[in-house]
Amino acid sequence: MVRLLKSRPFYGHLLLGFRRRVQPGSHPLGVTVVSGTPVLTVDPDRFSAYPPAEQQALLEHGLKHILHLHPVRGRGWHRLTWDAASDLAINPSIENMPSDAPSPARFDLENGLAAEDYARQLAPHFDLGCLDGEGVGNAGRDAGGRPREEVGRPEPLDDHAIWSEADSTPERLAEQAVRDLVREAHRKAHGEVPDDLRELVQGWLAPPVIPWRQVLRQFIGTAGRIGRQSTWQREHRRFEHDTPGLRKRRQLNLLVAIDVSESTDEKPLREAFAFELLRIARGRDSRITVLYAHSRIRRIEQFRSSQAVGEVVHGGGFTDLRPVFEHARGMHPRPAAVIYLTDGEGPAPESMEFPTLWVLTPEGKKPVEWGVELRLTSAEC
Numbered sequence: 001m002v003r004l005l006k007s008r009p010f011y012g013h014l015l016l017g018f019r020r021r022v023q024p025g026s027h028p029l030g031v032t033v034v035s036g037t038p039v040l041t042v043d044p045d046r047f048s049a050y051p052p053a054e055q056q057a058l059l060e061h062g063l064k065h066i067l068h069l070h071p072v073r074g075r076g077w078h079r080l081t082w083d084a085a086s087d088l089a090i091n092p093s094i095e096n097m098p099s100d101a102p103s104p105a106r107f108d109l110e111n112g113l114a115a116e117d118y119a120r121q122l123a124p125h126f127d128l129g130c131l132d133g134e135g136v137g138n139a140g141r142d143a144g145g146r147p148r149e150e151v152g153r154p155e156p157l158d159d160h161a162i163w164s165e166a167d168s169t170p171e172r173l174a175e176q177a178v179r180d181l182v183r184e185a186h187r188k189a190h191g192e193v194p195d196d197l198r199e200l201v202q203g204w205l206a207p208p209v210i211p212w213r214q215v216l217r218q219f220i221g222t223a224g225r226i227g228r229q230s231t232w233q234r235e236h237r238r239f240e241h242d243t244p245g246l247r248k249r250r251q252l253n254l255l256v257a258i259d260v261s262e263s264t265d266e267k268p269l270r271e272a273f274a275f276e277l278l279r280i281a282r283g284r285d286s287r288i289t290v291l292y293a294h295s296r297i298r299r300i301e302q303f304r305s306s307q308a309v310g311e312v313v314h315g316g317g318f319t320d321l322r323p324v325f326e327h328a329r330g331m332h333p334r335p336a337a338v339i340y341l342t343d344g345e346g347p348a349p350e351s352m353e354f355p356t357l358w359v360l361t362p363e364g365k366k367p368v369e370w371g372v373e374l375r376l377t378s379a380e381c
Helices: 002-007 009-016 044-048 052-067 079-093 115-125 161-168 171-188 195-205 212-223 267-281 322-329
Strands: 019-022 029-034 037-042 225-236 240-259 285-293 297-304 337-342 356-360 372-375
Touching (some): 002 009, 002 052, 029 052, 037 161, 037 171, 044 052, 052 171, 052 195, 171 195, 171 212, 212 267, 212 337, 212 356, 212 372, 240 322, 267 337, 285 322, 297 322, 322 337
Parallel strands (some): 019 037, 240 337, 337 356, 356 372
Antiparallel strands (some): 029 037
């Protein structure tokens, strides 16, 4: 990371915005998006086995997967095909990649295509059978009765299996998370961007066209997925009537914080936000804890699906964003996510384990690198 910050600062600052975790496995590293948050996983033993130049190349490889949204763009493609196609799309532009890294030349394909283009051209190379399995190869025979040569696929150097963790993150929400990440890295790198990324980064820096209501709905939808429960009302796909089936549990447990300082006292924006939040919550089993706060928590209320916020608390003075997150850590059960309506002016924790959506006023600014940014605009209210 230090080498990237010195030699390629945009990549280094981009990497600082990832949530990082140690995860032993069969690959040196992997990247994914979890609840709208980019995550880097590293197996220290496998990663340290590569020389420094190749370590840096592998990190660039993972960052480009996220910049191109490969973990979420592959939905609808067979995983084996998408794994290879996404690697072919980015590897030619990365210096010092390990010699066994997949490349378009292996399949007599040109450089510079999008992952979807490579996926369409790669599909005939792989015998994917019914498309449900994980195997590759061709077990058929040619016209002379001889076994046909098996056509394998290039193995990814990074862990693509963890891309399944991105399944719960809608593509629009992932876009917003990466856009926030790119903006922060671009600012800290003083606009210095690698030439091969310039056009891509400019696209991320352009004003988003995603309505804030859509981002809010998708963030809440992700936070409400809390696992599975068994039920005899549904047949088990594998064991049929001998075992209860599975049903997804969807219970929404949110902590909503409202900054009541004078700088955020914009009634139309607050009302539009509250109306949309409650409209979404009423459509499902939910429990919402609302904190009204500025430098301290002024009031706490709890609501169920059928209830509504009856009044707005007004306050004054400076804003401190930390008490809300301290309260979140002490809640039982702990909230699935935190939504904070604020202008972002005030100290905040350096890191946070809860998925967080910063709902900012038009002139507000995101107070920290972590979390997803959503900006309310008067035009949309």
